Amino acid sequence: MNRERGQASVELVALLPAMALLALAGWQAVLIGWSVLEAQHAARVAARAVLVDRSPAAAARSALPGPLAHGVTVSRSDGRLQVRLAVPSVIPGLAPHVTASAEVVRQ
Numbered sequence: 139m140n141r142e143r144g145q146a147s148v149e150l151v152a153l154l155p156a157m158a159l160l161a162l163a164g165w166q167a168v169l170i171g172w173s174v175l176e177a178q179h180a181a182r183v184a185a186r187a188v189l190v191d192r193s194p195a196a197a198a199r200s201a202l203p204g205p206l207a208h209g210v211t212v213s214r215s216d217g218r219l220q221v222r223l224a225v226p227s228v229i230p231g232l233a234p235h236v237t238a239s240a241e242v243v244r245q
Contacts, residue, residue, distance in 0.1 A: 165228050170236065173225040176206050177238035181221040184212055185240040194219055217242050 180198040187197030195212040198221050202210060209224035218239050225234040 162228050166232065169228065170225050170234060173206060173223060173236045174238065176202055177221050177223050177236050178240075180210065180223070181219055181238040181240035184219045184221060185242045188214070188219065188242045189244065214242075 180201045183201040184194035184198040187194045194214065195210075198212050199207045199210055202223065205226050206223050211222045213220045213222075218241050220237060220239045222235055222237045225236055227233055
């Protein structure tokens with residue numbers, strides 16, 4: 139019985155890094171999903187700005203919360219606006235980007 143006494147501690151120590159990595163990956167997935175929604179919103183705001191002769195880049199930046207507004211780029215071609223932004227990363231070395239587009243339609 140004494141030989142099994144520390145087994146639970148050893149198993150816990152072995153499992154903690156895997157659980158931490160799984161938690162970080164889950165949080166990174168949440169950040170990517172949030173960034174996609176924010177990029178779609180910024181693309182729609184930028185498209186509306188074009189319709190009223192305003193700067194789409196400034197409008198997209200103003201529609202984004204602080205951490206996302208810094209790395210945003212807005213491009214325009216053939217009546218479509220594309221917003222690309224960097225996703226905040228909790229995993230070292232991972233630097234994902236998301237892209238969303240909106241169409242500019244004048245009626």
